[in-house]
Amino acid sequence: MTRPGQPRAPDAPGSSVTVPAAAVGASTTDEWERERVRFSDVRMLVPALIGWAALAATLTRPSATRWLIGLAVVVLLAGVRRTGAWSRSVLLVAAVVLLLQVAGAGQQAMRTLGILDDLTAARAVASLEVVVTSDPVTRTARAGGDPVVVVKAKASEVSGRGRTSTAYAPVELRGDDRLLKLRWHERVRVEGRLAPPRPGSPLLATVRVSEHEVLSRAGPVAGVAETLRAGLRRSVDPTPADSRGLLPGLVIGDTSRTPEDLTEAMQVTGMTHLTAVSGSNIAIVGGLVLGLCVLLGIPRRWRPVVVALAICGFVVLARPEPSVVRAATMGLIGLIGMSRSRRGAGIPVLAGAIVVVLVVDPWMARSFGFALSALATLGLLLFTRPWGDAIARHLPARLAFMGPAVAIPVAAQAMCAPLIVLLQGSVSIVGVVANLVAAPLVAPATIGGVVAALVSVVADGPAQLVGWVAAVPTLGIARTARVMAEVPGGTMPWPDGAVGALLLAALTVLLVLTGRWIGRMVLLAPLVALLVVGLTAAMTVPTSVATWPPDGWRIVFCDVGQGDAAVLSTAPGRAVVIDTGPEPGPVDDCLDALDVEVVEALVLTHFHADHVEGLPGVLAGREVRQVLVSPVAEPGYQVGEVEGWTRARGIPASPLAAGDVLTFGALRASVWAPARRIAAGSVPNNASIVLAVDVGGVRALFLGDIEREAARDLLLRMRRDPEMASAAAGFDVVKSPHHGSANLDSELMEAVRSPVAVVSVGADNDYGHPTPAHLAMLRRNGYAAYRTDQRGSVAIVDGGDGDGGVEGDGDRDGVGVRVVTAK
Numbered sequence: 001m002t003r004p005g006q007p008r009a010p011d012a013p014g015s016s017v018t019v020p021a022a023a024v025g026a027s028t029t030d031e032w033e034r035e036r037v038r039f040s041d042v043r044m045l046v047p048a049l050i051g052w053a054a055l056a057a058t059l060t061r062p063s064a065t066r067w068l069i070g071l072a073v074v075v076l077l078a079g080v081r082r083t084g085a086w087s088r089s090v091l092l093v094a095a096v097v098l099l100l101q102v103a104g105a106g107q108q109a110m111r112t113l114g115i116l117d118d119l120t121a122a123r124a125v126a127s128l129e130v131v132v133t134s135d136p137v138t139r140t141a142r143a144g145g146d147p148v149v150v151v152k153a154k155a156s157e158v159s160g161r162g163r164t165s166t167a168y169a170p171v172e173l174r175g176d177d178r179l180l181k182l183r184w185h186e187r188v189r190v191e192g193r194l195a196p197p198r199p200g201s202p203l204l205a206t207v208r209v210s211e212h213e214v215l216s217r218a219g220p221v222a223g224v225a226e227t228l229r230a231g232l233r234r235s236v237d238p239t240p241a242d243s244r245g246l247l248p249g250l251v252i253g254d255t256s257r258t259p260e261d262l263t264e265a266m267q268v269t270g271m272t273h274l275t276a277v278s279g280s281n282i283a284i285v286g287g288l289v290l291g292l293c294v295l296l297g298i299p300r301r302w303r304p305v306v307v308a309l310a311i312c313g314f315v316v317l318a319r320p321e322p323s324v325v326r327a328a329t330m331g332l333i334g335l336i337g338m339s340r341s342r343r344g345a346g347i348p349v350l351a352g353a354i355v356v357v358l359v360v361d362p363w364m365a366r367s368f369g370f371a372l373s374a375l376a377t378l379g380l381l382l383f384t385r386p387w388g389d390a391i392a393r394h395l396p397a398r399l400a401f402m403g404p405a406v407a408i409p410v411a412a413q414a415m416c417a418p419l420i421v422l423l424q425g426s427v428s429i430v431g432v433v434a435n436l437v438a439a440p441l442v443a444p445a446t447i448g449g450v451v452a453a454l455v456s457v458v459a460d461g462p463a464q465l466v467g468w469v470a471a472v473p474t475l476g477i478a479r480t481a482r483v484m485a486e487v488p489g490g491t492m493p494w495p496d497g498a499v500g501a502l503l504l505a506a507l508t509v510l511l512v513l514t515g516r517w518i519g520r521m522v523l524l525a526p527l528v529a530l531l532v533v534g535l536t537a538a539m540t541v542p543t544s545v546a547t548w549p550p551d552g553w554r555i556v557f558c559d560v561g562q563g564d565a566a567v568l569s570t571a572p573g574r575a576v577v578i579d580t581g582p583e584p585g586p587v588d589d590c591l592d593a594l595d596v597e598v599v600e601a602l603v604l605t606h607f608h609a610d611h612v613e614g615l616p617g618v619l620a621g622r623e624v625r626q627v628l629v630s631p632v633a634e635p636g637y638q639v640g641e642v643e644g645w646t647r648a649r650g651i652p653a654s655p656l657a658a659g660d661v662l663t664f665g666a667l668r669a670s671v672w673a674p675a676r677r678i679a680a681g682s683v684p685n686n687a688s689i690v691l692a693v694d695v696g697g698v699r700a701l702f703l704g705d706i707e708r709e710a711a712r713d714l715l716l717r718m719r720r721d722p723e724m725a726s727a728a729a730g731f732d733v734v735k736s737p738h739h740g741s742a743n744l745d746s747e748l749m750e751a752v753r754s755p756v757a758v759v760s761v762g763a764d765n766d767y768g769h770p771t772p773a774h775l776a777m778l779r780r781n782g783y784a785a786y787r788t789d790q791r792g793s794v795a796i797v798d799g800g801d802g803d804g805g806v807e808g809d810g811d812r813d814g815v816g817v818r819v820v821t822a823k
Contacts, residue, residue: 045378046089048351051096055104055358056365060199069101096355104362111204114165116158120194120205126160127191128207129215130171136180147637149179153188155204160194170202175209183226184319185218202363221316228317229254231456232449235467242478243471249275250442250474251449252318261620262478264585265485270413270420270431274442274477282328284443285314285450317453329353347381350374372416379415384408406436414512418505421494434484441473441480448473548793549594550820554698555733555796558590559788559822562739562762562769563610566702567594568695570665574598577618578691578702582610584617590793591618599624600664603656605689605704606630607638610739615645624651628662631655632677632687656689658717669693672701672724675717678709685738686710692727698798698817699730701752703737711737711745718751728752732817733796735760736778736785740770746777756819757783758794765789784819792822 058069111117119126134152155167173179173190182188190212197203218226229252236244245258255263255275266272289310293303311328318324354374357364364370384407392403413432428434448470456463494500511518522529549556558565560581567590568576575596581587591599602624604612618624627646633639646653658675662668673690677683688704706714718724731754737744739761757778761769770787778785786794797818 044092044348044351047093047096048354050093051100052354052358052365054097055100055362058101059104059362059365069097099355100358100362100365103359104365107362111169114158114167115160115163116155116165116167116169116194116204119158119160120196123193123195124160125191125193126158126207127189128155128159128167128171129157129187129189130155130173132182132184132186132188133170135184136182138177138180147177148174149177150174151179151182169204172197172203172206173209173212174206175212179209179212182212182214183218183222185222186214187216189213189215202366222319225316225319227457228453229319231460231463232453232467233257234460235452235456235463236449236471237467238464239468239471240475243474246275246478247445247449247467247470247474250445250477251453253324260584260616261588262481264583265481268428268485269434269481270428271434271438271477271481274438282311282314284446286311288443288447314450317450329357347378350377350381368419371419375415375419376412379411380408383411383414387411402440406439408439410436414508417508418501421500421504430484430487434480437480437484438477441476445470445473445477548795548820548822550795550797550818552797553594553795553820554695554798554817555700556590556594557735557758557760557786557788557794557796558587559791559793560586560590560614560760562765562767563614564605564704564735564739564760565590565614566735566760567591567596568667568693569594570600570667570695574600574665576601576603576662576664576667576669578603579605579611579704580614580618582613584614584620586617587614588617588620591622593793597622601625601662602627603689603691604629604642605702606684606687607633607635607642608684608705609638611705612638612642615642619645619649624649627651627653628656628689629653630684630687630689631657631674632683634684634687662691666696667693670727672717673706673710673714675713678713680709681707681743688737690714692724692731696798698732698796699727700733700735700796701728701731701754702735704735705738705741707738707741707743708745711748715745715748715751718748732756733758734783736770736774736783738769739765739767740774740787741767742771742773744774744777746781749777749783750781753781753783755782755784756796756817757785759785759787761787761789763789786819786821790823794822795820 054069116126116128130153132151132153136149136151138147138149151173153171153173155169155171158165158167173182173192175192190207190209192207192209192211194205194207197206229248232248232251233254236247239247241259242262245255246262248254248256249258253275258275263272266275286307289307290303293306298306315324315328357370384404387410388404388407390403391406392400395402410432413435417431448466452463452466452470455466494504554569556567558567558581561583563581564579565581565587566578568578570576573595575591575594575598577587577591577596577599580602599618599622602615602618604615604627607630627642629642643653656671658671658673660671662671670692671689672692674687678686680686682705685705685707686709688706688710689702690704690706691702693700693702703711718728728751731752733756734749734752734754736749736757736759740759759770759774770785775785788794797820
């Protein structure tokens with residue numbers, strides 16, 4: 001016998017549990033519909049998740065591993081009894097695992113058919129016939145080289161070394177700007193050198209393209225898609241920059257025109273999912289069409305057909321790439337799950353969709369995008385309806401419809417947050433709030449963009465009018481991202497890797513289970529709740545929110561990732577900036593935090609991307625009076641970018657060379673290098689401007705990215721020049737060269753030995769910086785090393801009486817500076 005409201009234990013497969021309405025927030029069972037959770041639904045999802053995990057773990061393993069797993073599963077299937085609920089569950093898990101392993105093995109075998117694999121291993125020159133599967137994307141090359149255009153494609157035929165065979169494998173084309181003319185789904189013949197992709201990549205080869213020829217244009221579907229996409233872009237051309245770039249991203253995932261600072265703000269606030277075609281886009285379009293069907297009185301049996309046709313049309317607009325088809329699948333499942341009449345079907349359909357997607361494309365097992373889509377869809381199925389009802393009960397009757405609108409982003413954020421931690425190693429405190437504020441604006445913006453694209457086929461004038469209507473909510477989304485990104489402490493550092501993800505998942509589950517109790521306690525004891533919140537904030541909010549920047553700072557090495565940017569104070573609100581980092585956002589934020597309004601001079605030590613690409617961030621909202629650059633104008637692409645940015649603002653630019661002297665307020669700087677062009681090693685790195693500066697009594701040496709050859713040249717000139725030799729003995733701080741590279745001259749670092757060395761370096765960078773050899777050299781010469789990847793921005797503060805200490809590594813007698821870090 002069970003008590004009233006107590007769930008009855010299941011006694012047969014497929015039985016259900018009636019969860020009291022109070023469990024989802026209702027006060028009585030008569031007021032609110034009871035939710036029914038079927039154990040058979042869960043039994044469908046668990047095998048899909050186990051099969052998914054097994055496929056992801058074995059995807060790049062040798063074929064023998066899959067054969068062993070398959071054999072073990074067959075033995076299990078043969079030995080398990082066919083009766084009983086648990087036996088059937090085990091059989092279902094085993095069957096799904098076996099199916100996915102067979103699919104993975106089959107796909108792997110198809111990828112290695114023909115000679116493409118052998119030619120790739122040999123790095124041979126070959127000719128391939130491919131079908132383009134993505135739009136061309138321009139990427140900045142490593143080490144600051146010329147940009148590379150990257151295009152994804154699927155190979156169907158390959159010829160090389162006198163042989164020709166068919167192929168069935170994804171490849172990546174890399175080449176110059178001629179590849180920008182390629183269009184989605186064109187059939188192209190390319191010639192170039194093959195190379196293996198990165199380990200674990202779904203690609204079979206990369207092709208460095210030397211020549212290409214378009215064999216056939218894309219079909220009518222691709223033509224319609226391109227017409228609609230171009231029409232959408234034209235419809236928003238007259239609108240402000242934020243809407244002009246963001247609206248195509250919201251509708252079709254085209255972020256090519258989104259301002260860089262807006263992209264940065266959306267990353268900080270966890271809103272980048274809005275600019276990727278996802279299940280939410282599909283759900284919005286499908287929900288709109290379903291509502292129109294109801295208003296127009298279309299019979300119920302025809303509504304699914306109409307909705308499916310509308311979604312197919314949207315897929316054509318966004319292009320039926322694998323990610324878009326995946327989003328359409330998940331969006332349809334979300335619509336099913338949010339429907340009261342069909343909610344019970346959502347979880348089994350999701351489980352089936354996961355299995356089908358992985359059978360068709362096993363490499364989705366390691367796709368973060370697929371995982372995020374599946375988790376977000378599961379969140380919609382489990383939480384949108386009960387949470388939406390609970391929220392609606394606390395809203396005025398006229399606003400009750402907002403309950404599900406608020407519940408959707410909260411449910412998606414709760415499910416996806418642990419996985420997002422793996423991607424960015426931090427937790428966005430303002431992410432939920434930002435997404436809640438933006439959520440009501442996404443639907444009208446998306447719908448307006450779709451309508452504008454359709455109207456553009458008829459005429460651009462009306463389409464631009466609709467584009468302005470859609471731009472209004474889009475600007476609201478952009479403003480939300482920008483405002484929330486400026487909230488102090490909006491992003492909280494979090495442990496990296498699986499440990500951080502599991503910790504956040506556990507905290508999320510705990511919050512979901514105790515949410516009602518916490519809400520009740522807040523209502524009954526608001527003062528206690530306020531004290532708990534205050535104590536938690538005091539323990540978790542970084543102290544840098546209140547203490548950064550420190551008073552009396554002379555030099556700040558900004559944390560800009562894998563690059564350099566330093567700020568030297570010349571007067572209140574004025575500074576000299578040395579380098580800008582690889583992106584505009586971080587250096588802009590650093591200068592804002594330091595209240596720098598006037599940049600007396602911007603020194604670009606050399607033209608590599610990790611030192612100059614952040615220049616627009618320095619220019620944003622500030623007066624920059626002059627730009628001083630290396631006399632070696634290489635590489636050409638970055639030189640052209642710098643010239644374009646400075647010319648557009650009318651800022652004079654001039655080169656520096658050894659012997660020049662700079663004076664700005666409290667700052668005096670001598671240029672020690674370059675004295676000549678050094679052809680050995682990296683020419684741009686060895687042409688780095690080396691500055692010996694005195695900033696209000698703090699003496700520092702900035703070594704740019706000089707390598708062993710330039711360092712040796714500088715050391716020899718120091719030995720011949722008594723003034724340089726004398727100055728070398730008195731530095732308080734040295735900016736360690738080239739982000740901690742092993743390519744340095746240890747004798748130079750010994751000659752300019754100082755109490756403090758700062759290594760400007762990005763966390764988890766691909767270069768292995770700083771190297772163990774570099775760090776060992778610093779320790780051997782008595783430097784206290786401060787790394788921006790570990791400490792954040794590093795400030796050098798005048799110690800005053802010469803008896804200051806090096807904060808964080810113990811006091812060092814006689815040092816006249818203090819080091820304060822942002823972390």
